[in-house]
Amino acid sequence: MxxxxxxPGPRSWPLIGNLHEYTVSKKYDFQRLYKNGLSKYxxxxxxxxxxxxxxxxxxxxxxxxxxxxxxxAEGKFPSRRSHLALEHYRKSxxxxxxxxxLLPTNGxxxxxxxxxxxxxxxxxxxxxxxxxxxxxxxxxxxxxxHQRSVDNILEELKGFFLEVTGLVVLGTSLKAMQGHNEAExxxxxxxxxxxxxxxxxxDLRLWRFFETADYKKIxxxxxxxxxxxxxxVRDSRKFSSNSLINCYKDQNCLDSxxxxxxxxxxxxxxxxxxANSMAFLLHELAKNELVQESLGREVQNVDFDSLKAFKxxxxxxxxxxxLHPISVGIGRxxxxxxxxxxxFIPKGTLVVTQNQISCRLPEFCPVKPDSFWPFRYxxxxxxxxxxxxxxxxxxxGFGPRMxxxxxxxxxxxxxxxxxxxxxxxxxxxNDGDLGCINYLINQPEYPVKLTFQPKK
Numbered sequence: 470m471x472x473x474x475x476x477p478g479p480r481s482w483p484l485i486g487n488l489h490e491y492t493v494s495k496k497y498d499f500q501r502l503y504k505n506g507l508s509k510y511x512x513x514x515x516x517x518x519x520x521x522x523x524x525x526x527x528x529x530x531x532x533x534x535x536x537x538x539x540x541x542a543e544g545k546f547p548s549r550r551s552h553l554a555l556e557h558y559r560k561s562x563x564x565x566x567x568x569x570x571l572l573p574t575n576g577x578x579x580x581x582x583x584x585x586x587x588x589x590x591x592x593x594x595x596x597x598x599x600x601x602x603x604x605x606x607x608x609x610x611x612x613x614x615h616q617r618s619v620d621n622i623l624e625e626l627k628g629f630f631l632e633v634t635g636l637v638v639l640g641t642s643l644k645a646m647q648g649h650n651e652a653e654x655x656x657x658x659x660x661x662x663x664x665x666x667x668x669x670x671x672d673l674r675l676w677r678f679f680e681t682a683d684y685k686k687i688x689x690x691x692x693x694x695x696x697x698x699x700x701x702v703r704d705s706r707k708f709s710s711n712s713l714i715n716c717y718k719d720q721n722c723l724d725s726x727x728x729x730x731x732x733x734x735x736x737x738x739x740x741x742x743x744a745n746s747m748a749f750l751l752h753e754l755a756k757n758e759l760v761q762e763s764l765g766r767e768v769q770n771v772d773f774d775s776l777k778a779f780k781x782x783x784x785x786x787x788x789x790x791x792l793h794p795i796s797v798g799i800g801r802x803x804x805x806x807x808x809x810x811x812x813f814i815p816k817g818t819l820v821v822t823q824n825q826i827s828c829r830l831p832e833f834c835p836v837k838p839d840s841f842w843p844f845r846y847x848x849x850x851x852x853x854x855x856x857x858x859x860x861x862x863x864x865x866g867f868g869p870r871m872x873x874x875x876x877x878x879x880x881x882x883x884x885x886x887x888x889x890x891x892x893x894x895x896x897x898x899n900d901g902d903l904g905c906i907n908y909l910i911n912q913p914e915y916p917v918k919l920t921f922q923p924k925k
Contacts, residue, residue: 470813476528477513481520488521488673499667502797502907506531506826516810521671528809528820529798533833533858535809536822540860540867544804547870548575550819551800554669554676554687555662559730565695567726570734571873575802585723586731587873589716594637595880597711601636602881603773605629606888608646613921614892621916622751626744627656633881638735639701640712654693659737660908661690667909691733698732735874742795743878745912746864747885749793750786752917753841755897760785760843761890765924768890781843782886786879788843790864791828796911798822799866825911828862893921 479487479497490496497505509517510531517529530536556569568574571582609629619625628646635643635652645652665683669676676684702725705714713735717728754761767781776783800821807814814820829838834857836845845857865872872878889895897919904914 470808471811473518473813473815473818476516476518476812478509478518478529481523481526484523486520486523486525488671491521491671499671500906500908503825503905503911506797506823510823510826510830514810516812522673526818528814528818529823530809530820531823531827531830532810533824533827533860536824536827536860536863538807538809539801539803539820539822542803542805542807542816543801543868543870546576546580546804547868548802548804549573549800549870550802551670552666553674554684555666555691557677558684558688558691562695565699565726566730567724568730570730572734572738581722582727582731583869583873585720585727586717588720589713590873590876592876594711594713594716595876598637599773599880599884602633602884603888605632605636605646606773606885608632609885610888610892612646613889614923616921618918618920620918622919623744623748623913623917626747627740628652629885630743630747630881631656631740633877634735634739636709637877638713638732640705640709640715641701651697655697655736656740658690658693659740661686662694662737663741663910664908665690667907691737694733694736695729698729698736702728702732739874739878741908741910741912742872743881745910746790746793746795746878747882748913748917749903750789750882750886751889751895751919752897752899752903752913753789753792754785755895755919756900757841760841761895764890765894768887771887773884773887776880776883776887779883779887780847782883782890784843784846786882786886787846787862788841791834791862792839792841793905793911794825794828794862794864795872796909797825797907799824799863822863824861824863833858833861889921891924893923896920896922 479490481487491499506529509529515531515535518526519529520526530539552573556573559566559569568578568582571586574582609625613619613625631652632643632645635641635645643649643652665686668683669687675681680688701714705712705718714728714732717723717731764781764785771779798821800819803814803816803818803820805816827833831838865875899918903917905911906914
């Protein structure tokens with residue numbers, strides 16, 4: 470087995486690592502993680518070692534078999550190194566928070582919080598909100614029907630997914646699709662937080678000693694989310710009894726600080742992720758008339774309470790997330806020694822998967838790797854069932870630390886896609902790629918302009 474020291478990668482310099490290649494020479498770009506990863510794969514191969522900050526090595530892996538090996542070495546309490554400035558902010562306010570929240574916290578404290586947060590988030594709870602999610606989807610379609618041509622559908626989708634979060638998590642409408650002030654504040658605060666987390670995770674972390682410009686942005690945006698979360702935790706009994714927030718209040722294992730933390734995480738983590746994913750999906754549909762026609766036939770026999778029959782719809786979501794995942798990959802601090810493509814990796818090393826790149830490489834996705842082809846997941850209608858490696862596309866992660874909101878995100882996307890496909894033919898003048906900007910969360914580089922033609 471080859472030693473850790475022999476893993477290829479960008480040259481690291483004492484004290485500064487290779488941060489200068491991102492900030493000075495611009496060989497790499499924090500907002501173009503996909504292009505960075507592809508460049509490193511072509512230059513160095515399937516395992517790459519990099520020290521963006523000196524003394525803190527990151528190992529990037531591309532082969533889905535290595536991705537599987539990473540998860541096998543994550544241990545009982547999967548650990549990650551992200552959202553560090555968010556954790557710093559929350560720990561500076563012990564009167565409000567017990568910890569940094571679900572995203573940066575590790576170890577036993579993360580396990581305690583995660584198990585308690587996940588326990589009431591069952592399919593039974595979500596089924597109870599399915600009708601409300603469907604009504605929000607119909608409201609979205611009604612708004613789009615009046616506009617017909619939308620300059621950037623992403624902005625409308627942010628309102629929809631925040632509205633769904635309000636209905637399920639808080640038990641009330643935030644009037645997010647009507648541009649209510651509180652909803653607009655939440656959307657902007659979520660965007661600002663996500664835009665600056667990646668920067669503070671990969672800089673020299675001077676924010677530990679004084680408030681840098683990026684840290685001030687996180688502090689201000691989190692302060693706004695915190696204020697709103699505190700209000701709804703305090704007044705939750707005024708709203709729906711089957712809301713997630715009231716389920717948490719009924720548990721004995723969460724105190725008010727824990728609940729504020731979890732609600733804050735839901736409010737800022739769930740808006741950008743689902744909205745950007747759906748924007749990419751609708752653009753792909755608009756470009757692919759064949760897929761759109763097939764979907765139109767399927768939705769004639771599907772309703773929101775019978776999503777089991779929504780087979781092509783689910784395949785479309787899966788395929789869009791293969792091409793346009795929520796983030797470039799998944800990070801873990803190894804709990805055990807591991808081996809990736811013949812290289813020894815010691816425990817404690819930060820390993821980050823590059824699923825976004827791997828999903829488009831012909832060596833891992835041999836059939837139409839760069840094409841939107843949801844039929845690859847179906848084994849009927851004369852299409853082959855292409856068996857991709859189970860660790861190739863992991864848009865929601867894997868294992869005990871996978872996305873806690875996965876079921877809610879999938880249900881919301883399925884119902885919205887169903888109602889949009891029932892109501893409209895979608896058109897676009899942009900037959901090319903939307904590009905991808907990485908602000909921790911992947912988002913389209915260009916506005917997603919779409920035209921919605923009502924069906925008769």
